[in-house]
Amino acid sequence: MKPVLxxxxxxxxAIGSSHAQTKGHGLFDVxxxxxxxxxxxxxxxxxxxxxxxxxxxxSSLKPFDxxxxxxxxxxxxxxxxxxxxxxxxxxRALAGDAASEVSLRDLLLAWAxxxxxxxxxxxxxxxYALKRVLxxxxxxxxxxxxxxxxxxxxxxxxxxxxxxxxxDRVFDGVxxxxxxxxxxxxxxxxxxxxxxxxxxxxxxxxxxxxxLAEARPDGSLALETRRGARALWYMRQSLASLTVMAEVxxxxxxxxxxxxxxxxxxxxxxxxxxxxxxxxxxxxxxxxENYIPGGETDARRQDLGFITKRSHGRHYMAWAEPLMTRxxxxxxxxxxxxxxxxxxxxxxxxxxxxxxxxxxxxxxR
Numbered sequence: 001m002k003p004v005l006x007x008x009x010x011x012x013x014a015i016g017s018s019h020a021q022t023k024g025h026g027l028f029d030v031x032x033x034x035x036x037x038x039x040x041x042x043x044x045x046x047x048x049x050x051x052x053x054x055x056x057x058x059s060s061l062k063p064f065d066x067x068x069x070x071x072x073x074x075x076x077x078x079x080x081x082x083x084x085x086x087x088x089x090x091x092r093a094l095a096g097d098a099a100s101e102v103s104l105r106d107l108l109l110a111w112a113x114x115x116x117x118x119x120x121x122x123x124x125x126x127x128y129a130l131k132r133v134l135x136x137x138x139x140x141x142x143x144x145x146x147x148x149x150x151x152x153x154x155x156x157x158x159x160x161x162x163x164x165x166x167x168d169r170v171f172d173g174v175x176x177x178x179x180x181x182x183x184x185x186x187x188x189x190x191x192x193x194x195x196x197x198x199x200x201x202x203x204x205x206x207x208x209x210x211x212l213a214e215a216r217p218d219g220s221l222a223l224e225t226r227r228g229a230r231a232l233w234y235m236r237q238s239l240a241s242l243t244v245m246a247e248v249x250x251x252x253x254x255x256x257x258x259x260x261x262x263x264x265x266x267x268x269x270x271x272x273x274x275x276x277x278x279x280x281x282x283x284x285x286x287x288x289e290n291y292i293p294g295g296e297t298d299a300r301r302q303d304l305g306f307i308t309k310r311s312h313g314r315h316y317m318a319w320a321e322p323l324m325t326r327x328x329x330x331x332x333x334x335x336x337x338x339x340x341x342x343x344x345x346x347x348x349x350x351x352x353x354x355x356x357x358x359x360x361x362x363x364x365r
Contacts, residue, residue, distance in 0.1 A: 026142040026194045027244065027355075028362050029251055030094070037095050037361075048349040049095035049361035052313070054103060058085040061107070063114035067130050069123040073294050076129040082111070083133045084313060087351050090140040091358030105144055108137070109152060112159035120166075124175040131167050131183045132353040135244070138164065138191050139356035157195070164191045168203065177214075178223040179234050182207060182241035183354065186248075190356070193248050204245040205256075211242060211269075212261035219264060219272035225286035228293025232276045232283060233303050239270060240319035240354040247322050247363075257328065267332035274335045277304060307339075309347040318350035321359035 037046045058081075067076045085107060092100035120130050141156055148156070167184045170176050189204020191197070215221055224234035246256040246266065257266045276283045280302040287299040296303060306316035320340050323333065344350070349360040356362070 025196065025251065027139050027190050027248055030143055033362065034094055045360065045364045046095045048364060049091040049358060050097060051349050052088045054089065054092060054100050055085070058089070058107060059103060061085060063111045063116040065116065066119040066121060067117060067126045068121045069125045073292070075125055079129065079133040080312065083136055083353055086136045086140050087353070087357035090136065090143050091349070091361035094143050094361055101144065101147060104140055105147070105152070108140060108144070108156055112155050115159060117163055124171045124173070124180060127167055127169060128180050128183070130163065131187050134160070134163055134167065135187050135190065135356045136353055138187065138194060142194050160191070161195070164188060174223055179237045179241065182211065182238055186241040186244040189245055189248050193251065204248065208242060208245045208256050209259070209261055211238070212259065212264045215264040215269055217263045219268035220286060221269070222286070225283055226289035226291045228287050228290035228299040229296035229301050229303050230294045231287035231299070231302065232273060232280070233306055235273045235276065236306050236316060237354065239273060240316070240352070242266060242269070243319040243322060244355055257326070267330050270336060271332045274332065274339065276302065277307070277339070307343050314352045315344070315347055315350040316352055316354070317344050318352035318355045318359035320344060321350050322363040325363050325365050
């Protein structure tokens with residue numbers, strides 16, 4: 001067994017030995033959230049955890065060994081059913097549904113035994129799909145931990161850890177600096193927090209600071225806003241990964257939301273997105289570059305489809321859920337909360353791979 005795996009497995013065993021040691025590691029404090037969901041004040045939120053029924057057919061999902069690069073614009077969606085099952089079952093397990101917890105455990109163990117995804121094509125689009133499916137898997141593991149025996153922990157860690165580390169790859173292109181990299185580092189940081197690997201945790205922490213440093217003074221991100229009709233789409237995607245990093249840091253008492261590098265903080269980037277949603281012409285100076293815009297080639301027709309729930313159940317504004325729980329001053333927070341109430345809240349539960357699963361269940365009030 002590789003030395004790094006031995007160390008993380010020893011950490012896992014230590015983490016699982018007491019409630020006190022478990023506290024504060026991962027995307028959110030699992031035990032604190034589990035306790036909160038058992039309180040009467042959280043009845044409606046617990047209902048959101050259980051809103052999507054458990055599908056018995058998920059136990060028959062067949063593991064596969066690779067994700068592939070796709071032709072043209074798009075991402076390999078082969079793992080979509082697996083990711084959806086994991087996200088739904090994780091929320092249900094967190095809310096105390098014992099049958100879902102067993103189903104989630106058995107699903108992950110089956111895919112671990114099959115070494116799913118281990119032969120994923122070494123190409124940035126295939127790795128992008130891998131990152132998306134791994135973040136909910138890591139969150140699921142953090143929720144399951146307390147009920148796993150030592151052998152099950154070892155089996156899952158032996159599967160997940162190499163896959164997560166595999167995503168820390170440089171492709172010698174813009175994907176090493178744009179939303180692809182933000183997603184990778186949000187995943188590395190989350191897994192690092194779960195298994196107490198400080199080097200992995202630092203990947204996300206350092207990336208967060210780098211994003212702020214690279215942003216323009218108006219809060220726009222150069223590699224995202226040049227994407228034509230999808231300029232705001234990718235700004236939103238970047239904010240989702242920044243939110244994951246900030247929430248992981250928050251479990252350790254570190255406030256990244258108020259961190260400022262130069263003129264830019266989280267609110268400045270969020271404000272740029274909100275300005276663009278309110279008046280899409282705001283982004284035209286950058287979007288007119290029309291770099292890989294997707295299906296719509298007219299940059300003036302900004303794709304705002306992320307504001308509504310997708311046909312496959314995901315909601316790409318799920319990252320706003322933890323922001324709704326934070327009592328933060330500032331116009332950006334007020335505007336985001338207004339947008340949430342007006343356009344998003346009615347779509348709960350908000351579930352998305354980019355925030356690791358059922359955000360309403362994890363953070364909702």
